[in-house]
Each structure stands twice: as structure tokens, then as C-alpha cells.
Amino acid sequence: MSVISDVIAKVKQTDPNQPEFHQAVEEVMETLEPTVKKHPEYVKANIYERIVEPERGMQFRVPWVDDKGKVIVNRGFRVQFNNAIGPYKGGLRFHPSVNLGIIKFLGFEQIFKNALTTLPMGGAKGGSDFDPKGKSDGEVMRFCQAFMRELYRHIGADVDVPAGDIGVGGREIGYMYGYYKKIRNEHTGVLTGKGMSYGGSLIRPEATGYGTTYFAAEMLATRKLDFKGKTVAISGAGNVAQYAVEKVNQMGGKVISLCDSSATIIDEAGIDNKKCNYVLELKNVKRGRIAEYSDKYKATCYEGKNVWDVIREQGIKVDVALPCATQNEINGKNAAALVKNGCICVAEGANMPSTPEAIKIFQDKKILYGPGKAANAGGVATSGLEMSQNSMRYLWTREEVDNRLLLIMKSIHKACYETAEAYGKKGDYVTGANIAGFTKVADAMLAYGIV
Structure with missing residues (x-):
């Protein structure tokens, strides 16, 4: 062995x-x-x-x-x-x-x-x-x-x-x-994700969703593509999903789905900024269920199903998939259906949302696949920026934080892409992310001796 x-x-x-x-x-x-x-x-x-x-x-x-x-x-x-x-x-x-x-x-x-x-x-x-x-x-x-x-x-x-x-x-x-x-x-920076009135950072609620979208855009750019005119499926309805919708809209894409633990909604017309703001109020203020979206807007509600099951069963065409709900939400059958329905890019906003079978299908079919540890690192990156601001007793502007987040996501993409290529696995973001992250930590552990 x-x-x-x-x-x-x-x-x-x-x-x-x-x-x-x-x-x-x-x-x-x-x-x-x-x-x-x-x-x-x-x-x-x-x-x-x-x-x-x-x-x-x-x-x-x-x-x-x-x-x-x-x-x-x-x-x-x-x-x-x-x-x-x-x-x-x-x-x-x-x-x-x-x-x-x-x-x-x-x-x-x-x-x-x-x-x-x-x-x-x-x-x-x-x-x-x-x-x-x-x-x-x-x-x-x-x-x-x-x-x-x-x-x-x-x-x-x-x-x-x-x-x-x-x-x-x-x-x-x-x-x-x-x-x-x-x-x-x-009064110290012991937690991140704090409110703006007591030491939080601008962009922190948006960071994971924005960062996932930035990472997907970097992957698409390697094939001279972008979000303009693309149909995007997003799962979840929390912060990550909400702000992924917002950023995809800004980049010219059309988001057609959201879900929570009780239902999935499909809006073929697209979840535009007005509808996205409704979802923010529904989930963050009223703490309601996503099914209520279909009562207000012309959308189809599928009770008890997740986004990927609905896409598979209904044969819905999507170009980009951003799973932003929970672990193992995309199984092998769902992955095969996404590929069949025209998906060219998957970037994980959640942690480990794709099963090993799903990942193998994405990689075998040469789909652009960004694993969560790289694609959704924008959240913890901005938490790190919040820690920096707390230490300095200083607040950066929204534009400063967003620009730093964009640069970090570009840097993560570059590290994953170049590391994969250096180890003979060009285009394999899983290998690139794992080796790039591992070697940095391993070198530090070596420096400390056996502790």
C-alpha cells in the first residue's frame, strides 16, 4: 500500500x-x-x-x-x-x-x-x-x-x-x-460576519456568492467564455445563493432556480434584481419558505425536491450550475443530466455539494468544475479581511473590499490552474486546489518540527 x-x-x-x-x-x-x-x-x-x-x-x-x-x-x-x-x-x-x-x-x-x-x-x-x-x-x-x-x-x-x-x-x-x-x-474581533454597527465588514454577507461567481467567470474565461446570455441554475436560498444571483445578473447571466429544504422554484423568465430583492426579504426578514415565491411571481414550484432533481426530471437546459445549498446535493444521476442538458461549468458555492460519482462525471466529460474549497473561498477570504479591519480599527469602503475579494478569487483560480498544470493535470481544479493548499500548510508544519 x-x-x-x-x-x-x-x-x-x-x-x-x-x-x-x-x-x-x-x-x-x-x-x-x-x-x-x-x-x-x-x-x-x-x-x-x-x-x-x-x-x-x-x-x-x-x-x-x-x-x-x-x-x-x-x-x-x-x-x-x-x-x-x-x-x-x-x-x-x-x-x-x-x-x-x-x-x-x-x-x-x-x-x-x-x-x-x-x-x-x-x-x-x-x-x-x-x-x-x-x-x-x-x-x-x-x-x-x-x-x-x-x-x-x-x-x-x-x-x-x-x-x-x-x-x-x-x-x-x-x-x-x-x-x-x-x-x-x-471588544475584539473574535467572530466574523458581524453587523456593520459593531465591527463588521462591508461585502461580508455577499462574499461567498460573489466569490463563487467570480471563480466561475475565471474558469469560463479559460475557454474565452463569460456569463453573458448564459442560463444559470443555483440551488439554496440563503446568503450564498442570494448574492450569487445578484452577481450573475450583474454579469449578464439569467438565473432560473432557487430552493430550500421544502421546495424548488423554477422561473424560466429569470430571477431579476427585483425578484432577488424579494427573496432577500422573504428569507432574511420574514424567514419564509421559497415556495412563497411562486405565489408572487410566475414560477413553477416543486415541493420536496431539490434543484438538481427537478432539472433531471424536467430536462431543463442550463449552461452553468452553482450548487449553493449543502453537501452531496448533486449525485451521479443529477450530474449526468446536467451534462446531457448542456451544462459547461459547475462552481461550488456550498461545501462538498457534489458526490464523488458526480465529480467523476464532470471531470470525465471535461466540464469546468470548481470544487468548493476554491470556488466558495470568497466568504472566508472576506472574513479574513474583516479580521484585518478589526485589528487596524479601520473600515474599508465597499469598493475596496469587493476589489480585494475579486483579486483574491483571481489569485485562487491562478494557483489552482497553474498547480494542476505543474503536476501534469491541466484543467483539473480539484487536484490544483488540493495540492496548492496542502503544500502551503505542509511547508509551515515542516518548519515547526514535530509539534
């Missing part, structure tokens, strides 16, 4: 009930095979095995009281995976599906994503199986405060800087930051 296969086998043996983590490790490790021969120093220092083992992980009880006075108990997590190149950095996810395996998969991916941004940030992830959907503001506040009562011990502006993720938006960040500030008696 090779060094790489030994590491994968050990992960599966050590953590047998964490399939998402296994999937992430396999996807990364298998592409690192070319580095084994080129970098014997990594093998000697056992970097490959060390990098798949978190530096530390916390699991804790989160008791809180609902509006009826009932005591509820949830489970909280924070996995600090690697801080070789900077403080731990990664979001918090509040969703019923959250477990240790999912947090480890997300934290592992975060190592390489953060390394690609060129900013000094390590990799981490956290969250809880708490579901904010259907909860009152008071219930969400009490949960967030209970969650922070334990988390505060493990984080800090130069130690670990969490942010938002699924189920954690501006409201939740505000409640957690307010409680951290109260119990620590300090």
Missing part, C-alpha cells in the same frame, strides 16, 4: 462512523499522490497522517430554555483542525444534521480553503444540532448565549475566530458576540 492509501485506511478504521469525513479525506488525499514522490520530506515527517488528525476537538452540552419554560439540551462542537499558517478559522453550523463527522469534514476542508486565500488563517469548524427554524428570536438568543457560555473558553482573536454557516446568520452572530463581549469584558 502507498502512504496515501495507508492514511485513508487508518482514518476509516479509527473513525468508522463518519462517512462525510471519510469522503473529504479520500477526495483530498487521492489527489495528493503526486506530492509523495516530489516531496520525500513530507513522508519523512509523516505530514499526511498528521494533517488528517485534528489538533483538538471539543464536544459540549448546551442546555437552554424555550418559550414554554421547558429545558432543552443540544450538543455543541468545535474542532480546531490545523493552525500552522494562522489562527483557527471556520464557521459555526446550526442544523439538526450536525454531528462530529460532519464538523470534522468541514474543518478538514477549511484547512486547504483558507490556505488558498493567501491570508494567514488555519482551519476549524463548529456548530450544533440545534435548529433555528421555527424558533422565536428569544429562543434563538437563549440558545446562542448558552452555546457561547462554553465556546468562549476556546476562542480568541489570535486563537480561533468562528463565523457563520448554515443556520448562523447576522442574528445569531449578534447574539453570540454580545454574550462573548459581556462575559469577557472585551
Whole structure:
């Protein structure tokens, strides 16, 4: 067996009930095979095995009281995976599906994503199986405060800087930051995604969606193409999807789909800026369901289905796909249908939204495929810019942040493209992203010795 296969086998043996983590490790490790021969120093220092083992992980009880006075108990997590190149950095996810395996998969991916941004940030992830959907503001506040009562011990502006993720938006960040500030008696950049009134950055809510679109545009440009006149399918209806719609519209494309956990809407006329603003209010203010879109506008609603199932079943033509919902939302059948229906480019706004079977189909058919750790790195990149502004006690303009984000996404694309070519895998953004991120972290780990 090779060094790489030994590491994968050990992960599966050590953590047998964490399939998402296994999937992430396999996807990364298998592409690192070319580095084994080129970098014997990594093998000697056992970097490959060390990098798949978190530096530390916390699991804790989160008791809180609902509006009826009932005591509820949830489970909280924070996995600090690697801080070789900077403080731990990664979001918090509040969703019923959250477990240790999912947090480890997300934290592992975060190592390489953060390394690609060129900013000094390590990799981490956290969250809880708490579901904010259907909860009152008071219930969400009490949960967030209970969650922070334990988390505060493990984080800090130069130690670990969490942010938002699924189920954690501006409201939740505000409640957690307010409680951290109260119990620590300090106003510091310990969370990102903060509101503008207390230390946030312009463009942060838009960053992941904008960045994914910028990355897709860079991929299209390698074939002398752009978004103008392209039909674009986007999944999800949260921040990432919302602002991907906005940026695609600015670039001349037409978005025809959105979805949430209950339904998918298809609007063949296109989700223009007016309709996009309605979605922002529906999801961010009213906290409604995407099905309500079809009541207001002429669109078809498919209950209980995701975007990719609908595209497959209805034979809908799309040029570009931006999956922005959740992990493993595009399976092999969906990928085959996208290719058949004319899709030429897939850029992942979510983390690991394509199954291994789907990725293989995209690559075999020479589809431009941008993996999440590269394509959706705009969010954490702008979190890094927020950290910089907090450290300087300074606020950049909207244009400054957006320009820096665009330059970072161009830099990430360039690193992925050139690294893939250097290792004999031209056009393979998965290999390029994984090797470029890995070598940066591995070199830092080597410099520290065995720690």
C-alpha cells in the first residue's frame, strides 16, 4: 500500500462512523499522490497522517430554555483542525444534521480553503444540532448565549475566530458576540460576519456568492467564455445563493432556480434584481419558505425536491450550475443530466455539494468544475479581511473590499490552474486546489518540527 492509501485506511478504521469525513479525506488525499514522490520530506515527517488528525476537538452540552419554560439540551462542537499558517478559522453550523463527522469534514476542508486565500488563517469548524427554524428570536438568543457560555473558553482573536454557516446568520452572530463581549469584558474581533454597527465588514454577507461567481467567470474565461446570455441554475436560498444571483445578473447571466429544504422554484423568465430583492426579504426578514415565491411571481414550484432533481426530471437546459445549498446535493444521476442538458461549468458555492460519482462525471466529460474549497473561498477570504479591519480599527469602503475579494478569487483560480498544470493535470481544479493548499500548510508544519 502507498502512504496515501495507508492514511485513508487508518482514518476509516479509527473513525468508522463518519462517512462525510471519510469522503473529504479520500477526495483530498487521492489527489495528493503526486506530492509523495516530489516531496520525500513530507513522508519523512509523516505530514499526511498528521494533517488528517485534528489538533483538538471539543464536544459540549448546551442546555437552554424555550418559550414554554421547558429545558432543552443540544450538543455543541468545535474542532480546531490545523493552525500552522494562522489562527483557527471556520464557521459555526446550526442544523439538526450536525454531528462530529460532519464538523470534522468541514474543518478538514477549511484547512486547504483558507490556505488558498493567501491570508494567514488555519482551519476549524463548529456548530450544533440545534435548529433555528421555527424558533422565536428569544429562543434563538437563549440558545446562542448558552452555546457561547462554553465556546468562549476556546476562542480568541489570535486563537480561533468562528463565523457563520448554515443556520448562523447576522442574528445569531449578534447574539453570540454580545454574550462573548459581556462575559469577557472585551471588544475584539473574535467572530466574523458581524453587523456593520459593531465591527463588521462591508461585502461580508455577499462574499461567498460573489466569490463563487467570480471563480466561475475565471474558469469560463479559460475557454474565452463569460456569463453573458448564459442560463444559470443555483440551488439554496440563503446568503450564498442570494448574492450569487445578484452577481450573475450583474454579469449578464439569467438565473432560473432557487430552493430550500421544502421546495424548488423554477422561473424560466429569470430571477431579476427585483425578484432577488424579494427573496432577500422573504428569507432574511420574514424567514419564509421559497415556495412563497411562486405565489408572487410566475414560477413553477416543486415541493420536496431539490434543484438538481427537478432539472433531471424536467430536462431543463442550463449552461452553468452553482450548487449553493449543502453537501452531496448533486449525485451521479443529477450530474449526468446536467451534462446531457448542456451544462459547461459547475462552481461550488456550498461545501462538498457534489458526490464523488458526480465529480467523476464532470471531470470525465471535461466540464469546468470548481470544487468548493476554491470556488466558495470568497466568504472566508472576506472574513479574513474583516479580521484585518478589526485589528487596524479601520473600515474599508465597499469598493475596496469587493476589489480585494475579486483579486483574491483571481489569485485562487491562478494557483489552482497553474498547480494542476505543474503536476501534469491541466484543467483539473480539484487536484490544483488540493495540492496548492496542502503544500502551503505542509511547508509551515515542516518548519515547526514535530509539534
